[in-house]
Amino acid sequence: MNAGTRIAGFAAVLAVTFGAAVAVGGAVDVERGQSKDSAASAAQAKQAMTGMAAEGHGGTGAADHMPRGLAVADGKLRLVADDTSYAPGQTKPFTFRIVDPDGTTVRDFDVEHTKRLHLIAVRRDLTEYQHVHPVQAADGSWSVPLRFDQPGIYRVYADFQAHGSAKSTLATDVFVAGDFQPQILPPQTSSVSVDGYDVALKGAPRAGQEGDLKFTVSRGGRPLAVQPYLGADGHLVALREGDLAYLHVHPHETSGSGGPITFTTEYPSVGRYRLFLQFKHDNSIHTAALTQEVK
Numbered sequence: 001m002n003a004g005t006r007i008a009g010f011a012a013v014l015a016v017t018f019g020a021a022v023a024v025g026g027a028v029d030v031e032r033g034q035s036k037d038s039a040a041s042a043a044q045a046k047q048a049m050t051g052m053a054a055e056g057h058g059g060t061g062a063a064d065h066m067p068r069g070l071a072v073a074d075g076k077l078r079l080v081a082d083d084t085s086y087a088p089g090q091t092k093p094f095t096f097r098i099v100d101p102d103g104t105t106v107r108d109f110d111v112e113h114t115k116r117l118h119l120i121a122v123r124r125d126l127t128e129y130q131h132v133h134p135v136q137a138a139d140g141s142w143s144v145p146l147r148f149d150q151p152g153i154y155r156v157y158a159d160f161q162a163h164g165s166a167k168s169t170l171a172t173d174v175f176v177a178g179d180f181q182p183q184i185l186p187p188q189t190s191s192v193s194v195d196g197y198d199v200a201l202k203g204a205p206r207a208g209q210e211g212d213l214k215f216t217v218s219r220g221g222r223p224l225a226v227q228p229y230l231g232a233d234g235h236l237v238a239l240r241e242g243d244l245a246y247l248h249v250h251p252h253e254t255s256g257s258g259g260p261i262t263f264t265t266e267y268p269s270v271g272r273y274r275l276f277l278q279f280k281h282d283n284s285i286h287t288a289a290l291t292q293e294v295k
């Protein structure tokens with residue numbers, strides 16, 4: 001199978017997935033429109049939508065617990081990217097806007113983790129993680145140079161809070177032409193080595209329950225005090241295997257003491273998740289990735 005056929009096949013899968021999401025969304029609207037058995041209908045609808053791109057749908061607040069990053073629009077806001085095709089190794093600006101339902105560019109964003117917008121890119125096999133901070137132009141558009149070294153389809157997430165709105169993570173796919181060699185997701189582990197550091201994870205929150213993830217960074221067997229990064233000890237993104245749902249993870253305040261880098265999260269479902277921890281030491285940012293299986 002050549003790359004073109006593969007991408008066409010993948011696009012067909014995406015189209016089917018999107019169609020299913022629209023179908024469920026439509027059913028939910030119909031059910032919410034009915035007055036009788038509304039509680040039962042809502043419960044059924046919520047069950048039907050579990051794990052689907054439903055955040056912000058209907059603006060009921062229950063949507064706040066739905067996974068993010070599955071959709072390019074959340075009912076209020078939409079991510080519009082200029083150009084989503086790259087050649088491997090090519091560096092060019094990734095330019096996009098966040099627009100409201102009228103198509104007007106949203107300009108006013110709140111600061112979160114010291115930045116007004118965070119952009120995360122990862123290939124769909126959960127490799128090739130990147131985390132950058134686009135710059136906003138006077139017209140409200142955002143831009144950042146991106147380079148994808150390996151062919152494949154990437155998920156690119158914009159994580160932000162438009163002023164006066166709820167937090168959003170909207171995402172689009174980016175296509176990098178070439179011979180895609182997918183990687184198998186590594187098995188669950190509680191420690192990983194990166195750039196000469198050993199990173200150990202403690203904590204295994206169960207699905208649907210809030211819990212802590214504690215990372216210890218050491219070198220040569222000795223735990224290290226990391227430098228602050230984005231206003232905390234580190235930055236953590238957790239992505240679900242299969243659909244790349246994006247988990248919001250709250251960092252604890254900077255300890256500065258060499259204690260564990262701690263985050264609180266709640267996994268939305270059982271399954272495997274890829275955790276991408278970024279920490280700063282010796283004035284460099286390091287990214288440790290490991291798989292956690294959630295029961």
Ligand SMILES: [Cu+2]
Pocket residue numbers: 113115117118119131132133230
């Ligand atoms: Cu960021």
